[in-house]
Amino acid sequence: MQDRRRTLVISLPVALLVLVAVFPFLWMAVSAFKPLAQLYTIPPRWLPDPPTLVNFKTVLFESNIPRYFVNSLIISIGSTSLALIFAIFAAYGFARFDFRGRSAALAFVLIGQLLPTATVIVPLYIVLNYLGLINTYLGLILVYLILTLPLSVWMLTGYFRGIPKELEDAAIIDGASHLGVLFRISLPLVSPGIIAVALYSFVATWNEFVFALSFATEKEMKTLPIGLAEFSTEFDTDWGAVMAASFVMTLPIALIFLVMQRMFVSGLMSGATKG
């Protein structure tokens, strides 16, 4: 009895919470499938009738979004992989060795993770410009290391710490080198961690806005977030297309989330997100 009453009392706020969390997302999806006439009506239609793919056609065949999608993919994967290579060594060093300056170095990594992008955009622009890396994939891949590298080091250090040290000690006694231990014993054991870190870095770079806005100004090099923002700054915003493009941009993230929800949440809790 007590339980049933409690369930009833609780279901109203729960329903409200779900509504608040889900509604904007649903409204985006629903709007993406509406024809023009049904987007601009009063009162608004709740569901498209019939649903149309016309907005997706606009986005996929009459806009630069496919190009931006590929750019985002190249830059995100490039920066994620590069960060991972460096981070595997650094995280192993932080997790397994005690040395002078270790905590200071770790603190610096954390600061890097927390630092707002606006503090460094001006000199980064000057340096990239000097090196001829404005509007290049390499330029953004390098700059995105500011996001992905601290995050990867920070998360991977935790994963390496989770491996029992005895496993490695045994190998060292058998004459293995530190590098040998890292690659033959520790790395295979943290492979779930590597996947989580990679996905997390991917999401962080996929969503990044400020660096992309500042360092990729040519049409050929822009990324998805910028393409999306451009849609609405044009005088006559095609909201159906904007919602369809939003839908396309969210798809990879939603897939990752569906498959890896657990890891996602642990990443969230390590405080690794930046809006």
Added chain:
Amino acid sequence: MTSRNISPGLWFILPTMLLLATLIIYPMLSTVELSLTDSSGAFAGMRNFNVAISAPSTRLILFNTAYYVIGSVVFQLLLGILAGILLNQQFAGRSVVRSLMLIPWVVPGIVAAMTWAWMFHTDYGIINYMLMQLGIISEPVGWLTDPDTVMPALIAVNAWKMFPFVAVMVLAGLQSVPDELYEAVRVDGASFWHEIWHIMLPQLQPVLVSVTLLLTIWALDGITIIYSITGGGPANRSMIFPIQIYVQAFEYFEFNRAAAMAVLYFLFIAVIIVLYMRMFAAQDKD
């Protein structure tokens, strides 16, 4: 250390530390240098700072920034704590609800911004329609074009985007509260509110302090939502400090002035980062 040899750990972290130094320390030093010189590279003393501070729009921008940060953090905390406590209760379908609640945080920031901009649309937005149906407003409100509503609207977007983070942290914090604490007050017939006020919130305090500091840093970093929805308008009414840095640098090409602003901005954020790291170190020791 027993020997004076270099620890192998240092070799492992060296490449990363060099890379981070190049990407972070060098630009920061360079920002300081830029802030103290003019466009020809000659030493300019505090001139850039003076110009930046005495600009007529500065007061409004500082006010907007404080408004946005405080408003965002307060509502993120309120919503997040409520959601966290709610999701800690037993009810059917709880795990599904926990997943659904994460949607705002999972959706890319720019997508959230665009979706809310469409929902806030003056003529065809669903928000005006619903509020009119409920009788809360009698005619459409220009949420994003009216100088008085633009900030509250943007704060709502940011609160929606980040409250799941608070909820997850609160949930994790609540799960570590020992059951005996609840049982002790339930024997005395304490109400649910009593449990929240005297058990949950005190137990959550350390989590909430560090979450608040993180939320503050992220709100201060909040370019994506505002820039893509309003660009700082109408008439600078939603212009915040980091966007102004971007605008000075990339729209007016006043790199030195932008650098001076970036230095001021960093000094402020550094205080919060130091507070956060202290909390972090204290929690690590426990």
